[in-house]
Amino acid sequence: MGTKVTLCGIELDNPVIPASGTFGYGYEFAELYDINCLGSFSFKGTTKEPRFGNPTPRIAETPSGMINSVGLQNPGVEKVISEELPKLKKVFYKPVMANVSGFSVDEYVYTCSLLDKEEQVGWLEVNISCPNVHGGGMSFGTDPKAAGEVTRAVKSVCRKPVIIKLTPNVTDIVSIAKACEESGADGISLINTLLGMRIDLNSGRPVIAMNTGGLSGPAVFPVALRMVYEVSRAVKIPVVGMGGVFSAEDVIEMMMAGATAVEVGTANLIQPYASRDIISSLPAVMERYGITDLAEIVGIAH
Amino acid sequence: MEQVTLNVMDNRPIARSVWQMTLMGPCSAVKEPGQFVDIKLEGFILRRPFAVCDWNTMGMTIIYKVVGKGTDKMTELLPGCQLDCLIGLGNGFDTAPSGEAPLLIGGGVGTPPIYALAKKLVSEGKKPQVILGFKNIQDVFYENEFRELGCEVTVTTSDGSYGIKGHVNDVFPEYYTYYYTCGSMSLMKTVHETAKTEGQLSLEERMGCGFGACMGCSVKTHSGYKRVCKDGPVLTSSEVIFD
Ligand SMILES: Cc1cc2nc3c(=O)[nH]c(=O)nc-3n(C[C@H](O)[C@H](O)[C@H](O)COP(=O)(O)OP(=O)(O)OC[C@H]3O[C@@H](n4cnc5c(N)ncnc54)[C@H](O)[C@@H]3O)c2cc1C
Ligand SMILES: Cc1cc2nc3c(=O)[nH]c(=O)nc-3n(C[C@H](O)[C@H](O)[C@H](O)COP(=O)(O)O)c2cc1C
Ligand code: FES
Numbered sequence: 316m317g318t319k320v321t322l323c324g325i326e327l328d329n330p331v332i333p334a335s336g337t338f339g340y341g342y343e344f345a346e347l348y349d350i351n352c353l354g355s356f357s358f359k360g361t362t363k364e365p366r367f368g369n370p371t372p373r374i375a376e377t378p379s380g381m382i383n384s385v386g387l388q389n390p391g392v393e394k395v396i397s398e399e400l401p402k403l404k405k406v407f408y409k410p411v412m413a414n415v416s417g418f419s420v421d422e423y424v425y426t427c428s429l430l431d432k433e434e435q436v437g438w439l440e441v442n443i444s445c446p447n448v449h450g451g452g453m454s455f456g457t458d459p460k461a462a463g464e465v466t467r468a469v470k471s472v473c474r475k476p477v478i479i480k481l482t483p484n485v486t487d488i489v490s491i492a493k494a495c496e497e498s499g500a501d502g503i504s505l506i507n508t509l510l511g512m513r514i515d516l517n518s519g520r521p522v523i524a525m526n527t528g529g530l531s532g533p534a535v536f537p538v539a540l541r542m543v544y545e546v547s548r549a550v551k552i553p554v555v556g557m558g559g560v561f562s563a564e565d566v567i568e569m570m571m572a573g574a575t576a577v578e579v580g581t582a583n584l585i586q587p588y589a590s591r592d593i594i595s596s597l598p599a600v601m602e603r604y605g606i607t608d609l610a611e612i613v614g615i616a617h
Numbered sequence: 618m619e620q621v622t623l624n625v626m627d628n629r630p631i632a633r634s635v636w637q638m639t640l641m642g643p644c645s646a647v648k649e650p651g652q653f654v655d656i657k658l659e660g661f662i663l664r665r666p667f668a669v670c671d672w673n674t675m676g677m678t679i680i681y682k683v684v685g686k687g688t689d690k691m692t693e694l695l696p697g698c699q700l701d702c703l704i705g706l707g708n709g710f711d712t713a714p715s716g717e718a719p720l721l722i723g724g725g726v727g728t729p730p731i732y733a734l735a736k737k738l739v740s741e742g743k744k745p746q747v748i749l750g751f752k753n754i755q756d757v758f759y760e761n762e763f764r765e766l767g768c769e770v771t772v773t774t775s776d777g778s779y780g781i782k783g784h785v786n787d788v789f790p791e792y793y794t795y796y797y798t799c800g801s802m803s804l805m806k807t808v809h810e811t812a813k814t815e816g817q818l819s820l821e822e823r824m825g826c827g828f829g830a831c832m833g834c835s836v837k838t839h840s841g842y843k844r845v846c847k848d849g850p851v852l853t854s855s856e857v858i859f860d
Binding site for chain 2: 336337338339343344346347359367368371372373374375376377379380381383385388522532533581583584585587588
């Protein structure tokens with residue numbers, strides 16, 4: 316059974332990549348299983364400065380999903396490089412995906428240029444769902460011009476492949492993806508979380524302290540699949556698909572829609588062995604559908 | 618942490634909207650009182666966290682209050698049901714600083730981890746003094762269970778329908794060597810303000826994962842941010858920021 320795929324020139328043993336924010340820096344999971352079975356993983360969104368993130372409650376449950384408003388809690392890029400990456404090296408020997416966030420183009424450039432130099436980093440995954448403090452707080456990822464600007468700036472300081480991670484909270488995701496491609500992106504990943512909310516019936520107030528948060532989990536799978544399908548038909552660079560993937564069947568469906576690799580997020584939080592179990596069940600599921608090589612099914616739904 | 622399948626042996630109401638569930642299965646991953654179990658319920662995405670009330674290597678008891686759809690569903694679980702559980706979660710109570718006569722204060726359904734703690738302290742030859750605070754006589758549970766361990770127990774109810782009328786801080790003893798508490802944040806704040814010693818508190822937050830991966834439960838403390846699920850739920854009184 317062929318499970319190998321190539322993402323921006325780097326070969327992966329399989330297309331399964333735990334998604335940023337749901338796998339920390341890997342150690343919680345490395346205590347449970349050998350995480351070298353993964354294709355790779357995308358570590359917690361890293362910013363220039365350390366961030367505590369948002370007040371609690373940060374988590375709410377939804378039908379078939381969850382809402383989070385963690386607010387990019389992370390120790391800042393310098394600590395990530397001096398403390399987290401050396402620890403990670405002991406438990407994970409494959410190239411890792413460095414997930415980066417920022418609140419201005421300069422912050423993205425600063426953080427990416429430092430992580431680009433780290434030997435363990437295979438790809439930079441640039442999360443452009445964050446508000447642009449110099450652009451009236453609107454997210455970089457909702458405006459093709461701002462998305463293109465971040466892409467170009469980051470590309471100019473990185474030697475490693477740059478994957479731009481898109482927010483689904485837009486009217487026309489294809490135009491954003493195209494703007495990133497035109498500005499030199501090596502790949503696109505999608506989707507980040509969908510904005511949502513819950514209200515506590517006892518208090519009549521939003522459950523989440525920040526009122527709204529990002530919806531993820533099986534509830535978003537069909538939306539994510541549709542966006543992966545549309546974007547991968549419109550661009551020539553590889554697409555990494557994610558959103559509600561909980562099984563090997565979901566991985567295959569995402570790949571048929573056009574994803575070269577697939578990230579698994581929320582599933583890791585609920586079933587700590589989810590990514591490992593998805594990988595181990597891939598061969599049997601491939602056999603059931605007569606698939607001999609995963610690389611061959613990418614985009615067959617187009 | 619360990620993922621195990623536990624069998625429901627018994628599930629019954631013990632006070633108003635409060636149920637006790639006994640689970641059987643491998644529980645040697647539970648190490649300390651104050652740790653919790655995260656239970657997957659059919660039809661719900663997120664697991665539900667509950668403090669371990671009592672345990673041995675073959676099983677555990679939890680006590681839960683019906684407050685929403687998940688806990689309501691739990692009351693329907695019959696003996697023989699199998700539950701997917703993450704066990705041995707969290708940093709529990711440390712009995713080392715307790716002294717010979719620690720004060721244990723449980724508020725409502727904050728009482729369960731206090732029972733596990735009392736049992737451990739007694740086994741170490743200490744003499745825990747227990748205060749349990751409830752709203753009304755119908756909410757009271759586990760008074761006798763604590764007595765059977767050999768603890769001195771004082772029960773308060775805010776309306777005076779049982780025990781002493783008032784709040785837990787009205788009945789603090791003259792002498793105690795340390796304190797441990799679990800209950801609402803306002804109860805624990807009162808305990809902290811009344812107490813003459815240091816202590817340990819068990820916190821509650823809404824959780825995404827329960828094992829330290831998502832940062833969903835982070836709180837600020839005097840010693841940096843802490844994940845309630847992994848660095849807590851038990852924190853020391855010098856760490857907790859009361860607002
Ligand atoms: C470490 C820890 C130990 C706990 N121990 C006990 C215990 O021993 N006995 C007991 O009765 N309760 C305990 N709780 C609270 C218990 O987890 C909630 O009452 C329960 O999850 C509510 O589920 P629900 O579906 O009925 O409520 P819903 O309101 O329908 O739940 C919706 C979501 O919010 C979460 N949630 C709701 N209330 C709480 C809460 N107070 N704390 C954390 N998450 C919440 C649920 O887990 C779920 O994800 C504990 C909580 C924590 C964090
Ligand atoms: C708790 C939590 C934290 C997240 N943090 C980040 C982050 O730091 N950076 C990022 O790009 N995406 C973050 N995400 C989004 C996920 O990586 C993923 O895009 C999204 O959850 C959809 O996939 P899923 O349905 O499989 O979870 C986070 C998601 C969750 C649930
Ligand atoms: S609930 Fe995920 S880190 Fe605590």
